[in-house]
Amino acid sequence: MDTQTLESVPVFDRDFWSDEVILDPYPTYRELRDLGPVVWLARHEAWAITHHTELRAALGNPRVFSSARGCMMNEPMNKAFAGNILCTDDPEHLDMRKVFALPLMPGTVRKLRERMEELAVAQVDLLMKRESFDAVADVGHYLPINVVAELVGLPEDGRRHMLEWAADSFDAFGPMGNERTLTGLQIAQEAGSYTRGIDPQKLTPGSWGASLFEAAGRGEISDAQARSMMMGYVAPALDTTINAISSAIWLFAKNPQQWVRLRADRGLVTGVINEVIRMESPIRAFSRYVAQDHSLGGVELKKGTRAMMLYACANRDERHYPEADRFDITRPARDHVAFGYGTHTCAGMHLAKLEMTVMFNALADRIARFEIVEEERRPHNTLRGLHRLIVNAIPA
Numbered sequence: 001m002d003t004q005t006l007e008s009v010p011v012f013d014r015d016f017w018s019d020e021v022i023l024d025p026y027p028t029y030r031e032l033r034d035l036g037p038v039v040w041l042a043r044h045e046a047w048a049i050t051h052h053t054e055l056r057a058a059l060g061n062p063r064v065f066s067s068a069r070g071c072m073m074n075e076p077m078n079k080a081f082a083g084n085i086l087c088t089d090d091p092e093h094l095d096m097r098k099v100f101a102l103p104l105m106p107g108t109v110r111k112l113r114e115r116m117e118e119l120a121v122a123q124v125d126l127l128m129k130r131e132s133f134d135a136v137a138d139v140g141h142y143l144p145i146n147v148v149a150e151l152v153g154l155p156e157d158g159r160r161h162m163l164e165w166a167a168d169s170f171d172a173f174g175p176m177g178n179e180r181t182l183t184g185l186q187i188a189q190e191a192g193s194y195t196r197g198i199d200p201q202k203l204t205p206g207s208w209g210a211s212l213f214e215a216a217g218r219g220e221i222s223d224a225q226a227r228s229m230m231m232g233y234v235a236p237a238l239d240t241t242i243n244a245i246s247s248a249i250w251l252f253a254k255n256p257q258q259w260v261r262l263r264a265d266r267g268l269v270t271g272v273i274n275e276v277i278r279m280e281s282p283i284r285a286f287s288r289y290v291a292q293d294h295s296l297g298g299v300e301l302k303k304g305t306r307a308m309m310l311y312a313c314a315n316r317d318e319r320h321y322p323e324a325d326r327f328d329i330t331r332p333a334r335d336h337v338a339f340g341y342g343t344h345t346c347a348g349m350h351l352a353k354l355e356m357t358v359m360f361n362a363l364a365d366r367i368a369r370f371e372i373v374e375e376e377r378r379p380h381n382t383l384r385g386l387h388r389l390i391v392n393a394i395p396a
Ligand code: HEM
Pocket: 067, 071, 085, 086, 087, 097, 104, 232, 233, 234, 236, 237, 238, 240, 241, 244, 277, 281, 282, 283, 286, 311, 337, 338, 339, 340, 341, 343, 344, 345, 346, 347, 348, 349, 351, 352
């Protein structure tokens, strides 16, 4: 950006990916929103879309805010992900999404409910025999790991690495020069070479993975697309949902009266999901390539720049949500952007919502209150969540 242009736009000149900002992001998000709906991140040479209204407008305008040149903040990742569902524009994107989203439609996902309920109830019963447990490893992980591994149908060696690949690949979405990005890039390469080498014969027959290769066999998608979509079932499905479930327990431990309300009225569970991921959005931001000169929020964005879509920041926009920092499960928050918005809206949201509903109900049946014993967060370039959350669960 030339200096003349810079003088007329709001500028943020600190590192958006520093440990301090990542571990306690909300004061920075507020500062960014107060600077304006569209802010220049000088350190990273990219725009940040910070307000709810402008973010929905940008996500709903993929001709300007294009995904086809990648959604990450570094070119090696943008190149490596070329052709991935996340990193394409329509119509190519929609062709892939039609095949990809088949097993993730509400009606299909609903059929998993009974099996999930059995798993969740058995796990919570087991945990109630212990004095305390880790809401991340023992609760958050449980359904995403067991259900996703089974449905995708990866062989044992893939299942073993799934969690590590998923989380670290998201670290690789950060800017170059950031240590986490560099480590993430190595792991993303490892995951990529595993995916390229998968033998379709080794996938569980009838699994989501096997169906993708069948679609490739019928010529509906290419072999390379089948491989990249298979990881699309794994990478975005794990830590996002794990973080949402464990963040919920953290929020309820801090706001016990909200837990009492949910226990008294299970009809509130959909509101709980929306409010949890509005408050603690598991994905903080992805980026877009600005494909045309465009005016947004009073700022002229030039073709060829990059814009960060700050979902987590827009979800706390006090211009849109009164008392935005307050956790209120009865708040009308359906229009949050934690699952994105527009053509790239999360393809797995019905599965994620079902996993959360089932787990919250199993916990609410048995637990009167959570007390936090210990909590630990680790910085991550893209994801927000706890690394460990030891809680005492007071039985109902
Ligand atoms: C609470 C859990 C989840 C959250 C918060 C979340 C969040 C998001 C967000 C913000 C996007 C938009 C990306 C963009 O704007 O470019 C997205 C896209 C996506 N998500 Fe999720 N997600 C979750 C769970 C899942 C699950 C369980 C799956 C898979 C089974 C999944 C698969 C995907 C895929 C494939 C896309 C790309 C869709 C496209 O480009 O058309 N997600 N997710």
